[in-house]
Amino acid sequence: MVRRAGIVAAVALCLLLSGCRPEAAGNASAPAPASPQPAATQPAAGVRLPPTGARFDYQLGGAYAPxxxxxxxxRDSTARPAAGRYNICYLNAFQTQPGELPAWKKRHPQLLLRHDGRLVTDPDWPDEVLLDTSSAAKRSALASVIGARIAHCAAAGFDAVEPDNLDSWTRSHQRLTADDNVRFAALLARRAHAAGLAIAQKNAGxxxxxxxxxxxLDFAVAEECQVYGECGDYTAVYGSHVIEIEYTDNGRAAFTRACAARGRIVSVLLRDRDVVPSDDRAYVSRWC
Structure with missing residues (x-):
């Protein structure tokens, strides 16, 4: 299941085509104490993790002053980091970005997943085609393409990367496996750590x-884990190094429960589904 906002990445398209590197609210009630968590994640040498339990803002719909x-x-990889904050760079690493498909077809057609001769798309995001992680050779080639974007995030001044759609195997018509994607994630982690960046597990509890x-992977970004009863899948592995996002279109009860259960341990954010900028009337951003 995909539970994130789709962003058109002009900079990513530029990287894909030519390797260029462009220039780079209110609170809920106080939570109750949560149960003890596992030992803290130990990051790779030279890598800094996000502060635990800190206020987090998900700005994929457009950058604005925090x-x-x-x-x-x-923020998306096309945006600049926010000054004075810990910054995470969003990458669509297991599927194509909206608007990118012509470039992938031209430059890397062999890295697009096919089933019965047809491109495999995400049913919730039909303009996104799954990338083919099914062999070591293809994973290596993909790591070079996505690795250029990771390098861009580092050069732009981000502290971490969040490669989205780790769970793409679940919508691949059994053309991919969890093993394929874990192995590809390991290649991305190696590149992120070499660039001095932490790297997140996005969903796929x-x-x-x-x-x-x-x-x-160093920490987790989990969407709607309260709604789907998955939050323990992340805290059992990453302890307090979890960022949780709940969405307003599910109602606000899940956010309230999440704050009570984990609000003093992990970062919990309530956000509008389209994660619009703060000057949009639909904007919602609340913290425990």
């Missing part, structure tokens, strides 16, 4: 500890 008290900001132990 609210007072926000310590961690996530069904992997258990494999994201951390096999792919060397």
């Amino acid at each position: 609210a007072t008290g926000v310590a961690v900001v996530e 069904e992997l258990g500890s494999r994201g951390r132990t096999e792919a060397s």
Whole structure:
């Protein structure tokens, strides 16, 4: 299941085509104490993790000045980092970005996943085609393409990367496996760590500890884990190094419950589904 906003990445398209590197609210009630968590994640040498339990802002719908008290900001790779905050760079690493498909067809057609001769698309995001992680050779080639974007994030001044759609195997018509994607994630982690960046596991709680132990991912970004009863899948592996996002179109009860259960341990954010900028009337951003 995909539970994130789709962003058109002009900079990513530029990287894909030519390798260019462009220039780079209110609170809920106080939570109750949560149960003890596992030991803190140990990052790779030279890598800094996001502060635990800090106010987080998810700015994928467009960058804007963070609210007072926000310590961690996530923006698309096409945006600049927010000054004075811990910054996470969003990458669509397991599927094509909207608007990118012609470039992939031209430059890397062999890296697009096919089933019965047809491109495999995400049913919730039909303009996104799954990338083919099914062999070591293809994973290596993909790591070079996505690795250029990771390098861009580092050069732009981000502190971490969040490669989205780790769970793409679940919508691949059995053309991909969890093993394929974990192995590809490990290649991305190696590149992120070499660039001095932390790297997040995005969703895919069904992997258990494999994201951390096999792919060397450093922390988790989990969407709607309260709604789907998955939050323990992440805290069991990453302890307090979890960022949780709940969405307003599910109602606000899940956010309230999340704050009560984990609000003093992990970062919990309530956001509008389209993660619009703060000057949009639909904007919602709340913290425990």
